[in-house]
Amino acid sequence: MPQEKRYASAAERQKAYRDRQRAAQDVDPSLPVRDVGDPEPEEFSALRLVDMARKGRPLSEAEEQQVRDFYGYAPSESRTWKERQAAAQQIMRSPPPEPDWLDGMVAGYAEMERAHREKQKAYRAALRRQQAVPHP
Numbered sequence: 001m002p003q004e005k006r007y008a009s010a011a012e013r014q015k016a017y018r019d020r021q022r023a024a025q026d027v028d029p030s031l032p033v034r035d036v037g038d039p040e041p042e043e044f045s046a047l048r049l050v051d052m053a054r055k056g057r058p059l060s061e062a063e064e065q066q067v068r069d070f071y072g073y074a075p076s077e078s079r080t081w082k083e084r085q086a087a088a089q090q091i092m093r094s095p096p097p098e099p100d101w102l103d104g105m106v107a108g109y110a111e112m113e114r115a116h117r118e119k120q121k122a123y124r125a126a127l128r129r130q131q132a133v134p135h136p
Contacts, residue, residue, distance in 0.1 A: 046070030053081045 007013040044052070046067050053059050059067070064080050079087070 050081065 007016065044063070046069075049059060049063050049067050053067075059081060067081055068077055
């Protein structure tokens with residue numbers, strides 16, 4: 001069965017090809033317009049951007065997204081660096097109270113550590129005594 005022709009003529013086929021090539025070369029309209037003589041925009045690492053934000057420099061939306069991507073935030077995260085810092089400060093201002101069992105647990109670990117050190121000390125002393133005895 002013969003295949004249907006997509007174009008009525010070779011000229012129509014050539015025009016469609018040129019249209020596809022032109023569409024592939026079109027510039028994204030969301031990109032900023034720059035003159036040819038303008039210097040290239042400076043690219044910063046995410047850590048440098050965070051450092052600049054700490055010093056008070058406002059970050060552009062693209063820079064904010066670069067920081068979010070670097071730290072692995074979800075795509076739905078839309079807060080700026082300053083907003084995330086403010087939320088972190090709020091959390092740190094009101095930490096939850098320590099649980100009652102925490103002091104007992106820490107004391108228990110300290111006791112376990114002390115017993116372990118005594119056991120090591122006794123083991124090393126036994127090794128020294130054993131080395132002092134001549135072997136037959």
